[in-house]
Amino acid sequence: MAATLTMDEVAKHNTKEDCWVVLYGKAYDLSKFAKVHPGGAKLITNAAGMDATAAFDPIHPKDIMEKLLKPDIMKGVVDPATITEAHKAKGPAAHKPAPKKKTKSSSVDDEVMEEFKKPSLNLMLNTFDFESVAREVMEPQAWGYYSSGGDDEITLRDNHLAFQRITMRPRILVNVKDIDMRTSFLGAPASLPLYFTATALAKLAHKDGEVGIVKAAAKAGVTYMLPTLSSYTLDEMLEARSPGQLMFAQLYVNPERQRSEQYVKKLEAAGVKALFVTVDAPQLGRREKDMRSKFTQQGSDVQDGDEEEGAVDRSQGAARAISSYIDAGLCWDDVPWLQSITKMKVLLKGVQCGEDAVMAYKAGLGGCVLSNHGGRQLDTSRPGIEILPEVMEALREAGATKGDFEVFVDGGIRRGADIFKAVALGASGIGVGRPVLYALASYGVNGIVKMVHLLQDELQMVMRLSGTPTIASITDKHVLTTNLCDHIVPLPTDNLSARTYESLRPAARL
Structure with missing residues (x-):
């Protein structure tokens, strides 16, 4: 006691x-x-x-x-x-001062600082709008953590650009009066082929954190993948559910396996549908925006130099410090153990080639997520959407069917057209992460719901214009992937993406 x-x-x-x-x-x-x-x-x-x-x-x-x-x-x-x-030690300030932004002076050509005025929610027309608002209203450390990618952020940016290397091949004179976006995930009905993928520390975006995401997912009719590294407890997230709400859960396997086993059993007892085991992060990536934010954080000593505490390398940012709680020894030999501790379907999150997808299928797993961790891990690795055709072909050759093994994809999804393209190439479900956090940071639960409605409206339009009245009617015949793996094809500039992306900068240019 x-x-x-x-x-x-x-x-x-x-x-x-x-x-x-x-x-x-x-x-x-x-x-x-x-x-x-x-x-x-x-x-x-x-x-x-x-x-x-x-x-x-x-x-x-x-x-x-x-x-x-x-x-x-x-x-x-x-x-x-x-x-x-x-x-009692003092907590954070109750109110954050209104953020400032640079703008051009109306009278002179120089830049001035103006108070940022958040636009009303009804002015949000796409996911990039939420990102642009989030950048203004979030604390710098939180923005650095969420927006950062690995190393030079090549993969981070290519995750979205890869969708633009896929072009549409619409069919005409199809009855598209009624559009049905319903589908299923692992045998459970879903209102559309979209889910909220697991993201860590959602309280950095908004005080409602993961509890707010749970509530927004219920309102929008979208499945949410509960994160291991949440800023609310599992019990608090589960208590926020609506009756019958479909939920997945993500797992980082802890070096102390008993802890992971207890966590998994708790998820199963709560009725969570499936367990997605993260396999692309034996060590978390080197994310320089996150790292730099640690040097400017008020009250932090990571900039103190080589004196005692300062000699400890904490400059890697929040992400790398978490690595010590993730089992780098996890391997294929551990798959039977994962299957033995739960009756939930077990899937691997972070598969990046056809060979590993086939190995997962042959191991009796329920599916996989093609993901590069939002471009936050191994830079210059391929986007999930680029890997998708390779994986589907490999699984077909291995004899897998959708009923046996389901393939999900995440990374870079910003438009309803992106969802359509992923479905066309064989994905059962498409995950979004940062757009959820940015909508939460900007407008709370209502922001997330609005963001989903925008994606639904876009997907409905694309389905109608492509001659595909149902999700099942969308096939690879509706898209062209000739240029998908060709990274030197010139494309028109994606202005929304380019103007919301915050470029990496060297130390002398901060």
């Missing part, structure tokens, strides 16, 4: 060498963990001997300590009657 402590006892452990911090009524010894904390040691040591719940809660899930750290760091339960206001 955990010891009962007073806050005065905790307050004695108030140095960086002896650093206890109270979170949700429990005292934790974070003396060692502070040295590898993603945001730097000072964010923890500044709260040494104090109750840091108010500062911790806006970003982290309540159960992250138990989920990621060893039990022996919990030193006891703190008597709430002994906690005063003086014992």
